[in-house]
Amino acid sequence: MLIADPTYQGHRRWMNRALELAQSAGEAGEVPVGAVIVDSEGQAIASASNRKERDFDPTAHAEIIAIRAAGQALQNWHLNHCTLYVTLEPCPMCAGAIVQARLGLLVYGVDDPKTGAIRTVANIPDSACSNHRLQVIAGVMSSQCRQQLQTWFAQRRGRKKSALVQDADFSGRPRTDRDSTRTVIQIEEK
Numbered sequence: 483m484l485i486a487d488p489t490y491q492g493h494r495r496w497m498n499r500a501l502e503l504a505q506s507a508g509e510a511g512e513v514p515v516g517a518v519i520v521d522s523e524g525q526a527i528a529s530a531s532n533r534k535e536r537d538f539d540p541t542a543h544a545e546i547i548a549i550r551a552a553g554q555a556l557q558n559w560h561l562n563h564c565t566l567y568v569t570l571e572p573c574p575m576c577a578g579a580i581v582q583a584r585l586g587l588l589v590y591g592v593d594d595p596k597t598g599a600i601r602t603v604a605n606i607p608d609s610a611c612s613n614h615r616l617q618v619i620a621g622v623m624s625s626q627c628r629q630q631l632q633t634w635f636a637q638r639r640g641r642k643k644s645a646l647v648q649d650a651d652f653s654g655r656p657r658t659d660r661d662s663t664r665t666v667i668q669i670e671e672k
């Protein structure tokens with residue numbers, strides 16, 4: 483896909499919005515992850531950021547909150563005409579919810595070498611437990627998304643001054659299952 487393609491520019495615009503949401507979550511002490519769901523008309527129907535710490539809720543990931551809000555907005559749990567934008571590759575829980583929602587298209591920023599369940603650590607959408615063929619575009623504004631997470635973790639490390647903090651290394655270890663992925667379109671942005 484060409485970077486100048488209007489569709490692709492649209493993906494970047496929504497990813498920018500997700501980055502803004504992630505930023506505010508980071509400032510509130512959350513791991514900065516933001517998500518936006520856009521309907522078939524190109525209108526944002528749900529926006530969310532990670533609220534795990536604030537809500538004392540391990541399921542309060544940006545994607546889960548956005549999927550719930552989108553269902554309410556549409557009065558329909560089928561999100562097959564919707565696009566979910568999220569700054570970080572979804573975890574197993576969120577990948578499962580995305581499959582359950584029959585999401586039309588997932589667009590995410592940076593791969594998550596720790597818990598990425600779209601392709602990096604696991605591939606839930608293509609696995610035997612998935613009943614939905616998910617379209618995925620990975621790597622949209624990946625450097626900005628990676629930078630945001632790295633900055634946040636570096637600041638937190640600075641505060642904690644602990645050598646034992648095991649924060650995610652978003653420089654990314656080598657992926658072994660990348661070639662096995664069938665549905666992901668990879669964007670290589672410079």
Ligand SMILES: [Zn+2]
Nearest residue numbers: 543572573576
């Ligand atoms: Zn998640």
